Amino acid sequence: MGRTRTALALTGAVLVAGLGATALLGRFSYAPMPDLADLANPGRSPLTTAFDVLGRRISEAEAQTLRQTEEGRQTLSPASGAVAIDAALVARGREAFYRETFGNEVFLTDVMGMLDGAITPFEVVRAVAALKGEATTNLQVPLAHDITIGDRTYKKGERVPTGLDVPKGGAFIIGIKSFYDQGHLRMGITCALCHAAVDAGSGKVVEGAPNTDLNAGLLMALAKNSSAYFMHASVPEADAKGSDGKGGDGKGAVCPMRRRWRRRPRCRSQAGRPAASIPLQTG
Numbered sequence: 001m002g003r004t005r006t007a008l009a010l011t012g013a014v015l016v017a018g019l020g021a022t023a024l025l026g027r028f029s030y031a032p033m034p035d036l037a038d039l040a041n042p043g044r045s046p047l048t049t050a051f052d053v054l055g056r057r058i059s060e061a062e063a064q065t066l067r068q069t070e071e072g073r074q075t076l077s078p079a080s081g082a083v084a085i086d087a088a089l090v091a092r093g094r095e096a097f098y099r100e101t102f103g104n105e106v107f108l109t110d111v112m113g114m115l116d117g118a119i120t121p122f123e124v125v126r127a128v129a130a131l132k133g134e135a136t137t138n139l140q141v142p143l144a145h146d147i148t149i150g151d152r153t154y155k156k157g158e159r160v161p162t163g164l165d166v167p168k169g170g171a172f173i174i175g176i177k178s179f180y181d182q183g184h185l186r187m188g189i190t191c192a193l194c195h196a197a198v199d200a201g202s203g204k205v206v207e208g209a210p211n212t213d214l215n216a217g218l219l220m221a222l223a224k225n226s227s228a229y230f231m232h233a234s235v236p237e238a239d240a241k242g243s244d245g246k247g248g249d250g251k252g253a254v255c256p257m258r259r260r261w262r263r264r265p266r267c268r269s270q271a272g273r274p275a276a277s278i279p280l281q282t283g
Helices: 002-025 060-066 070-075 087-099 105-111 121-130 216-221 226-232
Strands: 027-030 051-053 056-058 082-084 140-142 147-149 152-154 159-161 176-181 184-189 196-198 205-207 280-282
Touching (some): 105 184, 216 226
Antiparallel strands (some): 051 082, 140 159, 147 280, 196 205
């Protein structure tokens, strides 16, 4: 009996150590991609093009004719820039649509702090779990703490409309890719965030439909360091900062969360001068 208990204890210790090592050293990512059966429009785009040659579409009938001559076969060769448009290519494109990001995970997570602001991963999980398998075209997420944006103060626990879509039976948001990297969680966005939507009636995904109610502005404003996105916005610098280096209201312009940035370079605009701030305060 003593040996059995010792063996079980050792096995448990090994398992715990293995899980701990995986948590500290592991790396993985996930983005949801609905099955064809979960689409509201699975046959929306039947293939009518057999080849694409540098932007020129060639139908199957034309391809059959070209295959009859050596010159035609050369036209359809990869050396001529021809790409076969087949089911395999469409499948790869669909995979990229749902699971390839724009490579801005570090900016969104480590710089802007999208996961460290008023909307946290825990609150998002709570919001999705509250659906109990039902679909939504506008995930309502409770805020983790008070936050003031402009002249509006949002209170802790207040549910904000995000415009994020979750299909029926889904546990993840369409268009969001999660990355786990050695204990650090990051997020990225894919094409599907803006170019796929959930049908409110069936709860299925409509590929190619715009997500018209995506509340991107509010989501970014709720981030911990939302002013980091300012240099990407199409806003003339003069509209946000006076020539004297102060904000449009005449008050000094400062970076949000400035205490955390004391040992880091000052936030700067594209022109190299101190970046203008937005009136954002975290509670």
